[in-house]
Amino acid sequence: MKIDDSKNKQDLQQLIDTQQFVEHISVDCTIFGFDNGILKVLLLKYHDLDVWSLPGGFIFNDEDLSDAASRVLFERTHLSDTFLEQFHTFGQINRTANNAHQILLKHKNIEVPPDHWIFQRFITVGYCSLIDFNLAGTFPNSLNETCAWFEVNKLPKLAFDHERIIEVGLNHIRKNIDTQIVANNLLPEKFTMKDLQTVYETVLDEKYRRNNFQRKILALNILERLEKFFDGSANKAPYLYRFRRKN
Amino acid sequence: MKIDDSKNKQDLQQLIDTQQFVEHISVDCTIFGFDNGILKVLLLKYHDLDVWSLPGGFIFNDEDLSDAASRVLFERTHLSDTFLEQFHTFGQINRTANNAHQILLKHKNIEVPPDHWIFQRFITVGYCSLIDFNLAGTFPNSLNETCAWFEVNKLPKLAFDHERIIEVGLNHIRKNIDTQIVANNLLPEKFTMKDLQTVYETVLDEKYRRNNFQRKILALNILERLEKFFDGSANKAPYLYRFRRKN
DNA sequence: GCAAAAGTGTTCTTTTTACACCCATGG
DNA sequence: CCATGGGTGTAAAAAGAACACTTTTGC
Incomplete structure (x- = not known):
């Protein structure tokens, strides 16, 4: 610099x-x-x-x-x-x-x-x-x-x-x-469940099962599901999510 | 004073x-x-x-x-x-x-x-x-x-x-x-399970079931059971407990 | 024997974890 | 149509809550 x-x-x-x-x-x-x-x-x-x-x-x-x-x-x-x-x-x-x-x-x-x-x-x-x-x-x-x-x-x-x-x-x-x-702008406004999981795994230095993680997070009722996200790869497109305004 | x-x-x-x-x-x-x-x-x-x-x-x-x-x-x-x-x-x-x-x-x-x-x-x-x-x-x-x-x-x-x-x-x-x-000298060295339960209930302002509370605490494996305590009342005498030294 | 309170056993429910299957996508 | 990764269903296991029964004690 x-x-x-x-x-x-x-x-x-x-x-x-x-x-x-x-x-x-x-x-x-x-x-x-x-x-x-x-x-x-x-x-x-x-x-x-x-x-x-x-x-x-x-x-x-x-x-x-x-x-x-x-x-x-x-x-x-x-x-x-x-x-x-x-x-x-x-x-x-x-x-x-x-x-x-x-x-x-x-x-x-x-x-x-x-x-x-x-x-x-x-x-x-x-x-x-x-x-x-x-x-x-x-x-x-x-x-x-x-x-x-x-x-x-x-x-x-x-x-x-x-x-x-x-x-x-x-x-x-x-x-x-x-x-x-x-509370933070840790992730971009819209993100996939995998993005969020990566954050958790990185911060906590632990691994989670994909499906159980998704259920656990959705149960918190803090996310709203948006449109799908197509990144061009040959697989099912994941949903995007956003944190709900209030609770 | x-x-x-x-x-x-x-x-x-x-x-x-x-x-x-x-x-x-x-x-x-x-x-x-x-x-x-x-x-x-x-x-x-x-x-x-x-x-x-x-x-x-x-x-x-x-x-x-x-x-x-x-x-x-x-x-x-x-x-x-x-x-x-x-x-x-x-x-x-x-x-x-x-x-x-x-x-x-x-x-x-x-x-x-x-x-x-x-x-x-x-x-x-x-x-x-x-x-x-x-x-x-x-x-x-x-x-x-x-x-x-x-x-x-x-x-x-x-x-x-x-x-x-x-x-x-x-x-x-x-x-x-x-x-x-x-960590504290909150209770005397020896105490009954009921004493401990009262502490939890007072501090947390919540009620617990006697039997489930006992199981939960014993599962923590931090207590050792001592002799019974006879206070003269007409019922089964409870055990006294003490916090284990280390873990 | 009786009431009171403690200990323990058992069931029911909920939550957590693990496994399985199906679905959408691009090449 | 196939490999890849995402969504969801379900079964097994563990944990928690509720209920019941037995035991010990002093009178």
């Missing part, structure tokens, strides 16, 4: 100068998507750092915690209208031990006094979401950083305790897949 | 003077117990305030979040070795709108500058637990406050957003009753 270094530095400087954040608290978003049956998580990396991190940020003084999570995600990935769910708050003393911020700022030659709030202890609130992997193509190239998907069991070197956060976030998603699936 | 007013003021003054807390963050504990089939929650009240609040407090700079929750609970209720589970973090901007702290300090004639950290915005992390109601008798009379159990659907006037916190905490307990029951 394209990197504009001067803009990058300017943005960072602005962040550092801001006094409008609630100190000691941050949010981090674990965004899961899947690609060809492989579950992936969205990570960011500043150009000159060798560690990746979750899309995270701070809370404005006059902003609700949940709004901050949505804003932070948008600012860093341009994902909008993403349903985010809070899942856990991480508050170990030493969780930001490998101070990535410090290294980054040094690289950028940005002068920050050592008692600056950004170096203080942070407690972070984790939010998670499941989204359509295809939205990946729509991320605008962020000027600040590289944005990429990683398989959940082939993670790169991560900042702070972000590996742990991903682990806990993934557990949460697995336990709450039913609500997550409905 | 007995109140020592000068000690009370002294403690508060000390809290206010402390600079060792992580600003903007607090913990609140929702402790549930049950009494004669009624589910209750433990609340505290400073003597001269008319609002009740959850046992809560702040996090020391050199303390893990979860340790802070345990410490805070112990300091305010003298409950020790209580298994606490984090369930949600509350971060609405206006959640501490009805500033109970301010009123309390004014009552006590403690001078605090208006820009003191205690008046700043706070984001609070909720922890919950289910405990044996009989432990209530063992709370030492806290010098600072009154400590009492309230029925979960007959709550008094509460500080901040504590009513909401209780609601979310109770939901969490209900969803996780199986783990909570085992």
Whole structure:
């Protein structure tokens, strides 16, 4: 991805100068998507750092915690209208031990006094979401950083305790897949039962029988059946489905 | 309960003077117990305030979040070795709108500058637990406050957003009753199946059939059967049970 | 012996899982 | 007409709910 270094530095400087954040608290978003049956998580990396991190940020003084999570995600990935769910708050003393911020700022030659709030202890609130992997193509190239998907069991070197956060976030998603699936733009508006099954199998890392899966899902009464979908292959065309408006 | 007013003021003054807390963050504990089939929650009240609040407090700079929750609970209720589970973090901007702290300090004639950290915005992390109601008798009379159990659907006037916190905490307990029951000292070491059934029925607000409940619980394979318990009544004596050590 | 409450056995129902069959589709 | 994959029917198995019967206890 394209990197504009001067803009990058300017943005960072602005962040550092801001006094409008609630100190000691941050949010981090674990965004899961899947690609060809492989579950992936969205990570960011500043150009000159060798560690990746979750899309995270701070809370404005006059902003609700949940709004901050949505804003932070948008600012860093341009994902909008993403349903985010809070899942856990991480508050170990030493969780930001490998101070990535410090290294980054040094690289950028940005002068920050050592008692600056950004170096203080942070407690972070984790939010998670499941989204359509295809939205990946729509991320605008962020000027600040590289944005990429990683398989959940082939993670790169991560900042702070972000590996742990991903682990806990993934557990949460697995336990709450039913609500997550409905609430999100994980699938295109219309999809086949097989598409949905692939999602379940990828997220839960389990296999289901085609026919029983169909019955189970239809019994939930959350789908409406639409027209058939002809993809040109030599077999019976599957129906398309859509999530019902309300319940 | 007995109140020592000068000690009370002294403690508060000390809290206010402390600079060792992580600003903007607090913990609140929702402790549930049950009494004669009624589910209750433990609340505290400073003597001269008319609002009740959850046992809560702040996090020391050199303390893990979860340790802070345990410490805070112990300091305010003298409950020790209580298994606490984090369930949600509350971060609405206006959640501490009805500033109970301010009123309390004014009552006590403690001078605090208006820009003191205690008046700043706070984001609070909720922890919950289910405990044996009989432990209530063992709370030492806290010098600072009154400590009492309230029925979960007959709550008094509460500080901040504590009513909401209780609601979310109770939901969490209900969803996780199986783990909570085992992890806690909710029941005495030895108990009858009926005792356990009463707990389930009280917490979940549902009725079960005696025989089916017994089968369901025994199938979990978490109990070991002990001797019979004779309470002098004219009927067959029930067995006592105990939670198995490991699994 | 009797009432009360506990333990256990049995049936009925519902849900879940497994297997089977038929149907539509493009080449 | 054939291979492929989708829809639906049905049987077997497991789990859950309801009912009945027997046992133990103190009076």
